[in-house]
Amino acid sequence: MNDPKLILFTGFLGSGKTSLLLESAKYLAEKDKRCAIIVNEVGEIGIDNLQMKKMGYDVWEIFGGCICCTLAMSLEETITQLMTDFQLDYILIEPSGAADPSAIYPPLEHSGFRKEKIRNVFTLDSTRVDMFEAVLEPYLATSIPLADVVVINKIDVASPGELEKSDMIIGKYNQTVPLLKINVNELSENQINEMLKHD
Numbered sequence: 001m002n003d004p005k006l007i008l009f010t011g012f013l014g015s016g017k018t019s020l021l022l023e024s025a026k027y028l029a030e031k032d033k034r035c036a037i038i039v040n041e042v043g044e045i046g047i048d049n050l051q052m053k054k055m056g057y058d059v060w061e062i063f064g065g066c067i068c069c070t071l072a073m074s075l076e077e078t079i080t081q082l083m084t085d086f087q088l089d090y091i092l093i094e095p096s097g098a099a100d101p102s103a104i105y106p107p108l109e110h111s112g113f114r115k116e117k118i119r120n121v122f123t124l125d126s127t128r129v130d131m132f133e134a135v136l137e138p139y140l141a142t143s144i145p146l147a148d149v150v151v152i153n154k155i156d157v158a159s160p161g162e163l164e165k166s167d168m169i170i171g172k173y174n175q176t177v178p179l180l181k182i183n184v185n186e187l188s189e190n191q192i193n194e195m196l197k198h199d
């Protein structure tokens with residue numbers, strides 16, 4: 001049995017992680033891939049467990065706080081159990097947007113996922129780059145170098161200046177990462193494939 005592909009949706013609070021995760025899950029389901037979704041709180045994504053079960057997903061709710069720092073054991077156990085009980089193609093994880101994204105790797109590695117096996121999709125909300133630059137430099141400096149692909153989103157509502165600054169900020173911390181510019185409401189199949197592709 002092949003190990004599932006593990007996709008992490010990282011990015012600051014409110015940046016668009018859940019929207020991308022759900023679009024990805026929908027797309028993968030259409031392609032008959034089996035996915036598990038791990039989020040902090042199922043309520044947060046606005047879909048209840050029963051409904052997800054009807055759609056063919058198993059939702060594993062991890063209670064309270066952020067899965068990265070306070071509940072690392074429970075994340076590890078959840079993944080181990082998922083992999084024992086199900087034949088999965090993908091595990092999609094949304095860590096809390098307030099967490100240090102580097103903290104999620106140790107529990108994933110304990111579950112048997114080497115860093116090269118994890119695809120970290122970092123979302124940058126282009127409409128808030130000025131704020132990020134002003135007060136979140138340390139967050140950007142730890143998050144962006146870990147990204148395997150950066151999604152600059154909300155291009156439908158950003159100004160040309162904000163889009164230019166988004167490019168500049170990513171380039172400052174990671175010169176080699178592939179960039180995707182998207183409006184989540186008009187995602188193309190190519191963009192989703194580019195985002196999820198595993199080498």
Ligand SMILES: Nc1nc2c(ncn2[C@@H]2O[C@H](COP(=O)(O)OP(=O)(O)OP(=O)(O)O)[C@@H](O)[C@H]2O)c(=O)[nH]1
Pocket residue numbers: 011012013014015016017018019020044096097153154155156157182183184185
């Ligand atoms: N116009 C536009 N809105 C977007 C886009 N992507 C996300 N949004 C909106 O941005 C808001 C936040 O999106 P979420 O997907 O909930 O963001 P999140 O990162 O999961 O937020 P938290 O879990 O609270 O950290 C929602 O209202 C989305 O509809 C986009 O490309 N364009």
Ligand SMILES: [Mg+2]
Pocket residue numbers: 017018019044094
């Ligand atoms: Mg979310």
